[in-house]
Amino acid sequence: MVAMAIGGFGIGTGEFVIMGLLPEVAQDIGITIPQAGHVISAYALGVVIGAPLLAVLAAGWPRRRLLVALMIFYALGNFASAMAPSYLTLNLLRFVAGLPHGTYFGVAALVAASLVEPWRRAQAVGWVMLGLTTATLVGVPIATWLGEVFGWRAAFALVGVISVLAAVMVQREVPDQPADHRASPMRELGALRRKQVWLTLGIGAIGLGGLFSVFSYIKPTLIEVAGMNASLVPAVLALFGCGMIVGNLAGSRLADKALIPTIGGLLVWAFVVLGAFVFTAHHPWLAAINVFLVGTIVAMGPTLQIRLMDVAGDAQTLAAALNHSAFNMANALGAWLGGLSIAAGMGYPSTGWVGALLAVAGLGVFAWSVSAARKEKAAAA
Structure with missing residues (x-):
């Protein structure tokens, strides 16, 4: 699990480090900072497309x-x-x-879940995901510093080195699991015929969007609204990373005890935390605490991963990989809607309202999923 988490650490560092190096990228290749931001969207598009494509091709x-x-x-x-x-x-x-981003996490989650007792599956997935959340606290700051001192290209080179190390560790430490002789691209595509798979992906793509609605604009919010000194912003971002780690570990433990109630409870938690940001954003210390709590919403990651495993039937690889496509769709949706509310003149704190509304929408999809599952169970009985 540690070997696979190192891979997650490298991927998390590679995904998020560019956000702190946009000025350096823009200056080096002669473009504007908004144009440099397009490379973030290009990566996210690669995740959304690559997750199902590689999962099916490598079934x-x-x-x-x-x-x-x-x-x-x-x-x-x-x-x-x-x-x-x-x-x-x-x-x-x-x-x-x-x-390869989404497929790696999907397959790693399946391997991790297979190495432990059934009642510890979510915790095993949480350990793999811990690499991704730790990257926001450790990997990204180190890579950003490296990029600022030696140029942005050094940051990507570091990510490449970490990825090579992860490949070596996985080869040495992860048990060899033979391929399922029944596996095929067509069987994996069968996951797309399952209503519960789509509803679970919808919970993630919508319900997690609020996290990104707030976090995408956290720096200008802290400086312009809370009046925080710019030098303190990295410390608050570190608090966000701590919140992600706490949420990842706590959420996976709760999911092993009661999966469906945990998913619903986390969506309610997201509504409360994101809605509170509208009011705490005006006060530096309250805003910092709230940012930590916003980070805990990432607990939905391992819980939804397990839910997808439960509802995917024999199309496990594709369903597990699609969880990270949904995660990146939440990123795009939350940042876009948050930007719309700011552009409409409602101010940076309004991203909290956007996040709260997305949590409510996610609850609606969750309720639809639970109701549909009950009807399917009753029909089967």
């Missing part, structure tokens, strides 16, 4: 070999990004680097 692969191949793929994508000569090339290479 018959032994899982350890697939994990190693995905990490090598990710390493090459980041090494190539570090050498990108132009704006268009960098966007293309970030898209390519994003392709």
Whole structure:
């Protein structure tokens, strides 16, 4: 699990480090900062497309070999990004680097769940996801510092090195699991015929959007609304990373005890925490505490991962990988709607209202899922 978490650490660092290096990228290749931001979208698009595509194409692969191949793929994508000569090339290479992201986490979650007792599955998935959440606290600050001192290309080179290390560790430590002889692309695509798979993905894509609605604009909110000194912002971002780690561990434990109530409870928690941000955003210390609490919402990640495993039937790989496509769709949706509310003149704190409304919408999808499951169970009986 530690070996697979190192891979998650590398992927998390590679995904988020660019957000702190946009000025350096823009200056180096002669573009504006908003244009540099397009490389974030290119990566997210790669995740959304790559997760189902690679999961289906590699359905018959032994899982350890697939994990190693995905990490090598990710390493090459980041090494190539570090050498990108132009704006268009960098966007293309970030898209390519994003392709293995979702499939890696999906397959790693399946492997982790298979290594423990059934009642500890969510905790096992949480340990793998811990690499991603730890990256926001440790990996991203280190890579950002490296990028500021030696140039943004050094940050991507570091991610490539971490990915190579992860590939070696996975090959050495992860048990070899033979491929399911019945696995095929068509069987994996069968997951898309299951209503509960789509509803679970909808809970993540909508319900998690509020986290990104607030976090995408957290720096200007803290400085312009809360009146916080810019030098303190990194400390608040570290609090967000701490919140993600706490949420990941606590949420996975709760999910092992009662999965469905945990999902519903986390959506209610998201509504409360995000709604509170509207009011705490005006006070530096209250805002900092609230940012920590917003980070805990990431607990929905491992809980929804387990739910997808339960409802996917024999199409486990595709369903598990799609969880991270939903995660990135939540990122895009939350940031877009938060930007709309700010552009409409409602101010930076309004991103909290956007997040609260997305949590309510996620609760609506969750209620639909629970109701549909009850009807399916009654019909079967």
